[in-house]
Amino acid sequence: MRISQLAAATGVPVATVKYYLREGLLHEGERTAPTQALYDDSHVARLRLVRALLGAGGVSIAQARAILAAIDEPPAAIHLLATAHNAITAPLDAAADVDEVRAITSGWGWRTESCDPAVLGAVAAGLQGLRDGGFDLAPGVLDAYGRAARDIAQAEIDGIPTESAEAAVRYVVLGTVLVEPLLLALRRLAEQVVSGERFGETGPLGD
Amino acid sequence: MRISQLAAATGVPVATVKYYLREGLLHEGERTAPTQALYDDSHVARLRLVRALLGAGGVSIAQARAILAAIDEPPAAIHLLATAHNAITAPLDAAADVDEVRAITSGWGWRTESCDPAVLGAVAAGLQGLRDGGFDLAPGVLDAYGRAARDIAQAEIDGIPTESAEAAVRYVVLGTVLVEPLLLALRRLAEQVVSGERFGETGPLGD
DNA sequence: CAATAATGGATAGTGCTACTCTCCAATGTC
DNA sequence: GACATTGGAGAGTAGCACTATCCATTATTG
Numbered sequence: 021m022r023i024s025q026l027a028a029a030t031g032v033p034v035a036t037v038k039y040y041l042r043e044g045l046l047h048e049g050e051r052t053a054p055t056q057a058l059y060d061d062s063h064v065a066r067l068r069l070v071r072a073l074l075g076a077g078g079v080s081i082a083q084a085r086a087i088l089a090a091i092d093e094p095p096a097a098i099h100l101l102a103t104a105h106n107a108i109t110a111p112l113d114a115a116a117d118v119d120e121v122r123a124i125t126s127g128w129g130w131r132t133e134s135c136d137p138a139v140l141g142a143v144a145a146g147l148q149g150l151r152d153g154g155f156d157l158a159p160g161v162l163d164a165y166g167r168a169a170r171d172i173a174q175a176e177i178d179g180i181p182t183e184s185a186e187a188a189v190r191y192v193v194l195g196t197v198l199v200e201p202l203l204l205a206l207r208r209l210a211e212q213v214v215s216g217e218r219f220g221e222t223g224p225l226g227d
Numbered sequence: 228m229r230i231s232q233l234a235a236a237t238g239v240p241v242a243t244v245k246y247y248l249r250e251g252l253l254h255e256g257e258r259t260a261p262t263q264a265l266y267d268d269s270h271v272a273r274l275r276l277v278r279a280l281l282g283a284g285g286v287s288i289a290q291a292r293a294i295l296a297a298i299d300e301p302p303a304a305i306h307l308l309a310t311a312h313n314a315i316t317a318p319l320d321a322a323a324d325v326d327e328v329r330a331i332t333s334g335w336g337w338r339t340e341s342c343d344p345a346v347l348g349a350v351a352a353g354l355q356g357l358r359d360g361g362f363d364l365a366p367g368v369l370d371a372y373g374r375a376a377r378d379i380a381q382a383e384i385d386g387i388p389t390e391s392a393e394a395a396v397r398y399v400v401l402g403t404v405l406v407e408p409l410l411l412a413l414r415r416l417a418e419q420v421v422s423g424e425r426f427g428e429t430g431p432l433g434d
Numbered sequence: 435c436a437a438t439a440a441t442g443g444a445t446a447g448t449g450c451t452a453c454t455c456t457c458c459a460a461t462g463t464c
Numbered sequence: 465g466a467c468a469t470t471g472g473a474g475a476g477t478a479g480c481a482c483t484a485t486c487c488a489t490t491a492t493t494g
Contacts, residue, residue: 076356146409149283158386179365
């Protein structure tokens with residue numbers, strides 16, 4: 021398969037395929053001459069994955085490179101999740117109030133001692149974002165978020181394939197990135213469904 | 228308060244405040260002369276909100292304008308949520324398989340007849356993103372997502388203030404946007420916590 | 435009251451990202 | 465042998481969120 025066929029098979033323009041090759045998101049084809057190469061199904065699959073990450077997954081080229089590197093060269097199984105999360109989590113903001121997060125989550129019985137500080141920082145940044153926007157969560161809602169997050173994590177960890185490091189890494193890394201838009205959309209849909217049940221067709225103010 | 232004081236009070240450069248004024252994200256100050264104006268606490272609060280939306284909330288200028296418009300001119304209470312969601316949900320993709328989403332969610336007992344099609348489309352796009360990336364959810368995980376989304380929505384709908392339309396709109400719109408980063412970060416943290424419980428310090432493969 | 439600074443308003447420019455275009459010699463196809 | 469395609473590299477583009485500059489007007493200060 022030559023580059024134009026690869027492009028046709030995936031719907032990605034040839035120029036963009038070349039760009040991904042240059043950026044290291046796509047492995048090179050097999051050389052048949054100094055200026056010619058052949059591509060195969062592995063390139064088609066990888067190209068679809070790259071597009072899914074950049075499109076639906078909403079990650080940048082640089083993040084995609086980190087994610088793909090994690091998939092290509094599975095790190096030691098220790099801290100597998102931290103590796104996956106590091107590929108997409110912003111570096112820890114020094115101003116983030118991690119202690120507050122530890123206090124809240126320990127109230128839920130979460131043991132966060134060995135968690136990645138960057139993820140704790142991301143939670144702290146999320147809470148700070150609410151405050152910056154002058155938004156106060158109704159009482160109990162944060163607890164509901166914690167319970168829901170734990171339920172989700174429970175199901176996901178149960179589902180991690182254990183037969184090989186490659187499969188586990190792939191599942192965790194892609195699950196982290198690609199599932200996020202789905203979760204957010206499901207939340208919005210559930211809000212509309214629950215709102216309909218609670219208030220009928222009229223919305224929360226009754227009209 | 229003049230523009231330089233407004234800028235100092237919020238940490239936003241003067242040039243950026245001018246930009247937000249031009250873009251309609253910030254209301255004009257009170258004119259004291261054809262080329263002079265005064266700003267007050269409402270501008271400080273609004274500016275902080277704009278920064279929270281653009282920063283932590285991760286929305287674009289155009290989305291922020293739509294969100295702020297929804298807050299400024301509360302729509303009829305009917306379809307309040309749909310209005311909030313429309314401000315930030317991408318327009319419905321014609322290729323989205325909405326029927327599949329209706330089938331899955333009706334299996335959960337969700338009544339989606341009166342839901343915004345764009346939100347159904349967003350769920351469909353999320354599922355399609357998984358497929359495009361060649362990623363298969365472990366069995367039962369999607370059901371867990373549905374349950375968690377419903378639990379979250381239940382708590383959020385319970386928390387909507389009902390004393391005024393303005394408060395309700397503000398709560399729903401900001402809650403939709405600003406809470407998203409928090410939820411995603413909580414999920415990552417929960418994954419690490421649950422992983423630690425399940426596998427100890429070694430990660431899912433045991434090493 | 436004069437010198438200096440700050441303001442609102444408009445326009446243009448910046449840095450970044452994700453492509454996209456153009457060119458070239460080397461290679462492949464009919 | 466004519467023509468298209470390829471890999472490779474560099475330059476160009478569009479969109480976004482600012483940021484800088486300019487200018488006439490207004491405010492402040494000594």
